[in-house]
Amino acid sequence: MSANIIDGNKIANDIRNEVSEKVTTIKNSQNNIPGLAVVLIGNNPASMSYVRGKERDCEMVGIKTRTFKIDQNTSEQEVLDLIKKLNIDNNYHGILTQLPFPKHIDERLIIDAINPYKDVDGIGTNSAGLLSIDKPIFIPATPLGIQQILIRSKIETAGKHIVICGRSNLVGRPLSILLSQKGIGGNATVTLCHTSTHDLKKYTLSADILIAAIGQPNAITQDMIKPHSTIIDVGINRIEDSNKKSGYRLIGDVDFEKVKKIAKNITPVPGGVGPMTRAMLLNNTIKAYDLQTNRN
CATH class of the missing domain: 3.40.50.10860 (Leucine Dehydrogenase, chain A, domain 1)
Structure with a gap:
């Protein structure tokens, strides 16, 4: 068995096309x-x-x-x-x-x-507070991109156990709120793990969906994965590689080659979450335009 590799570039391209159509409409109508x-x-x-x-x-x-x-x-x-x-x-x-x-x-x-109406990264204190009460102006680009990966890949979140490794203000914490809220791409039971979590493996083995946002290369290994689960790798780590023109290559927080053998779905690095983050920033910029135009 080998996991379905989720193509973040393709999903991001679909979103960019949607944004491009909206920009064209704005140009023509306004x-x-x-x-x-x-x-x-x-x-x-x-x-x-x-x-x-x-x-x-x-x-x-x-x-x-x-x-x-x-x-x-x-x-x-x-x-x-x-x-x-x-x-x-x-x-x-x-x-x-x-x-x-x-x-x-x-x-x-x-x-x-x-x-706050121009905070398209969604990381201001105002944005964070509104997200926590399910009234966001903007959702941070990476969490929103991850949610869109799950929605557009038709991966069910409702009633599932989602384990997030990493509690940063940019990814883990807002993502835990987003995935537990009511609505499409939410309604999950979320466990947020961090550096003080004891026996991390106990939690990851119970995850229907595991999201790694640790910032440590290959931190999530094959023995930590529940068979047939979905793995979302947020990590972007530079590893020296003399064979590359740049002198380095990018790998994630997940041991991709081994984990893909038992997972059902997995995002690669690069080409997984990264393109989605940038695509959602474009989406948020269009939303900002609409909000400001309507307010004025």
């Missing part, structure tokens, strides 16, 4: 274009690569985008001043801050300065 502002502080190579990917995605679907590049040594106040300007700039319906920030800048302070 003579306007949704816009996304990206704030990039410093010259972190990984951050710059991620931003270029987001710029390409926006160009592909017709969303206008501009990256505001700020010097590594800029002050916190200067970043706040930029956010305030973008909050009232009607050319930009979404604001994305590329993490991580330099150590001297308070990430939470900057993120929470973003207008």
Whole structure:
């Protein structure tokens, strides 16, 4: 037996096509274009690569985008001043801050300065609080992307035991809320595991759906998997590989080659959750445009 490998690239492409159609409708009916502002502080190579990917995605679907590049040594106040300007700039319906920030800048302070109706990453305190009471403006892109993988792959969540390994504010915690809420892609019984969880294997072996968001390569091994379960691998870990032009290759938190032999469904790395995160950011930008247009 070998697992069905879920093609995140294909699902993400379907979503991009849907977004592109919405952008075309907006252009034709409202003579306007949704816009996304990206704030990039410093010259972190990984951050710059991620931003270029987001710029390409926006160009592909017709969303206008501009990256505001700020010097590594800029002050916190200067970043706040930029956010305030973008909050009232009607050319930009979404604001994305590329993490991580330099150590001297308070990430939470900057993120929470973003207008909640432009917080397309869905990671502000306002967004997190509204998600917890099932009234979200925006759902964080990675959790939303994971939910869409499950929905569009016709993997039932209602009544299932979902185990999430990792409790970050970006993935694990909001995802646990999302999958336990009423509605399509929810109604699950969710267990959230973390670094202080005793006997992690006991929980993973009981999971109908296991979601790994740990940040450790191959942390989830074959002996930790319930046969015929669904495995969603959120991890993106760089491993040195002299055979690659880049000098490294990407692997997930799951021992893919061995786990796929007993799982029913599994996402690969790369090509699984990653493309979905970027696709849902585009989707959230369209939602931001609609919300602001309707409010005005």
